[in-house]
Amino acid sequence: MIDESVSVPLWGNIISSMHNSVIVVNSDNEIALMNEAAQKLLNVGSDDWKGQPIKKLIPHSRMHEVLDGGESSIGGEMVIGGRVCMVNRTPLFENGSRVGAIAVIQDLSEMHHYRKLLKQMESIIEFSTDGLYVVDKEGVTMQVNTAYEEITGFRREELIGRRMADLMSEGYFDQSVSLLVLERKRRISIIQRIGGKKDVIVTGNPVFDEQGNLEMIVTSVRDITHLNELRKELEKAHTFSRIQNNRYTLKSGETEQHIVFRSPQIKKVYEQISQVAPYPTSILLYGPSGTGKEVMANLIHDLSDRREKPFIKINCGAIPEQLLESELFGYEAGAFTGASRNGKIGLLELADQGTVMLDEIAEIPLSLQVKLLRVLQERQIQRLGGTKPRPLNIRIVAATNQDLRQLIRGGKFREDLYYRLAVVEISIPPLAERREDIVPLLDHYFHYFCRQYRIDKQIAEETKRILEGYHWPGNVRELRNLIENMIVSVPSNMIEPAHLPLHIHDQSRIDTASTLKEKVKQFERRMIGEALDKYGSLRKAAEHLGIDHSTLVKKLQRWDNGQ
CATH class of the missing domain: 3.30.450.20 (PAS domain)
Structure with a gap:
């Protein structure tokens, strides 16, 4: 038998620190030692177990097999205290004699709990x-x-x-x-x-x-890639709202701007645009002011696969030169004195994936022409004060009423930029060279503004005939403005020739005069009338015309007398 007076302190120090339950029996299969974990497992007090047969506490105990056979039993499962446990049993020897056995009991239900927790944690992590x-x-x-x-x-x-x-x-x-x-x-x-x-x-x-x-x-x-994209879109939306009423930038064309034509010249332009619009090619629109270059740019955008993307129109001549660079390219926070603390997205970057119309392209300073050329070549943009290039995919439609080749010869426009912009060059003739379009345009704008202002008016055929014969130096823009003016300012429901401005009557008389003397007379009356309207004084008008004050007075008196 185990001498408890000697062995208990020794074994107690060993087993008391063990997490698993430990039970030691003597050669008579009576309990000699039990740690706190085993007491909790068997639900016994600190003194209730001492010297008790183990079968009294664990009826189906197999410790006797170890005592009888002298061999260890490892990994056996059994239910103890209502818990599934794994029991390792080992005989104890002292001085070569078998004096008892020790059982180490591991609560498998605890292990199952930890395994379940581990599996749950793995599922949480995985999903x-x-x-x-x-x-x-x-x-x-x-x-x-x-x-x-x-x-x-x-x-x-x-x-x-x-x-x-x-x-x-x-x-x-x-x-x-x-x-x-x-x-x-x-x-x-x-x-x-x-x-x-x-x-x-x-x-x-x-x-x-x-x-x-x-x-x-x-x-x-x-x-956060998607969040960055949303932030960029939000920044674009805020920028769009800020520039919507800007004096030099528009997001989209006006609703009355449609392609209206009958002439073979514009038919040719339309066919050319229809051919090249689906491709991302840069296009240069050339023509006098007011011929409809913006309308053609709208058509290019609408016929391209970018029609659902941004369309930014920039009048390069209307932006102050000192602001043009920051407006086009944007800037980072703190890029210069007075810069917004949040930075600013540029108009070119705002149009990413879409179309940019650079109107009055000839007005861009040479220093910015270099940067614009780099954007077109490298397809990326860098904000002022920034170090990180940003990819940029835009289609450029440039427009001008100046001869860029002549500007190149004068050193005012870069030749390499010209060839980048004018991959396809489309010339839009003035309205005077395509008179077949005058009446269709008259009808279009007349009906448009009548609907716009909810006015029911008509225009006399004689009025149309006079307007058709007018030379329209301001082109389509002048025609549009004249029609709007007559619809809102003429009180009569029928717009007669008498309602037309004086300069149009004078031009009509000059055009219909049969002799050189009559044409000179009509031209003279027109020049004097314009001078009087401009200066409001006979003396100033005479000085502007380079004639004596008395000569001007005599001419006016003669005309008043019908001579």
Whole structure:
């Protein structure tokens, strides 16, 4: 038998610190020692078990088999105290004699609980919508979940077991939050670039053991590429709202701007635009002011595959030169004195994926022509004060009423930029050279403004005939403005020739005069009338015309007398 007076202190020190239940029996199969874990398992008090046969507490105990046979029994399962347990039984020897046996009991229900918890935790990690990345205290990857694989495009097989420093040097990410947490021993969040193409926000959380030593780092990863795109779209929307009423930039054309023509010249232009519009080719529209270059730019955009994308129109001649660069290219926060603290998106970047009309392109300073050329060549843009180029996909439609080739010869326009802009050059003739379009345009704008202002008016055929014969120096713009003026200012429901402005009557008389003397007379009356309207004084008008005041008075008196 075990001498309890000697053995209890020795065995007590050993078994009291064990988490598993431990029971020691003597050679008579009576309980000699039991730790607190076993007492809890069997639900007995501290003194109730001493010297008791083990079968009294565990009726189906098999300790006697170990005592009789002298061989260990490992891994047997049995129910003790209503719990499924695994029992390891080993005989005890003293001085070569078998003096008892020891049973180490592990509560399997506790293990099942931990396994269930572990499985639940693994499921939570695996099915989290955030990417999760776990490294140990040496910076070696332990685990990644499916969300991380989907966000980054990396497979866990490429990462697990790899050091973060090595993965970073191989270009998997530009910086490692895990290494920063290992260094600083605190929670850290950073923006990380994955594979050089996707932005994610990563937060590294240190995990400490009971002694306060760093054990591992759990990093959560969230894809913010879509958020960045939404932010960019929001920034564009805010910029659109700011420039909607801007005096030099429009988002879209006016509703009355349609292609109205009957002449073969504009039919040819229309066919040319229909041919090239579907392609991203740069187009240069050339023609006098007011011929409808903006309308043609609208048509180009509407016939392209960019029709649902932004269409930004920029009048380069209306933007002050000192502001033109920041308006076109945008700027970063603090780029210059007075710059917005949030920076500003440029008009070119605002039109990404869409079309930009650069009206009055000849007015761009040479210094900005170089930058615009670089944008067209490299298909990327860099804001003022910025260091990061941004990809840019825009279609350029330039327009001018000046001869760019002549400006090139005079050193006022870059030849290389001209060839970039004028891949396709389309010339729009003045209205005087396509008189077949005058009446259709008259009818179009007349009906448009009648509907617009809810006015029911008509225009006399004689009035149309006079307007058809007018030379229209202001082209379609002058025609449109004249029609709107007559509809809102003429009180009569029928617009007669008498309602037409004086200069149109004078021009009509000159055109219908049969002799040179009559044409000179009509031209003279027109010049004097314009001078009087402009200066409002006989003396100033005479000085402008280069004639004596008395001569002017005599002419007016003679005309008043019908001579």
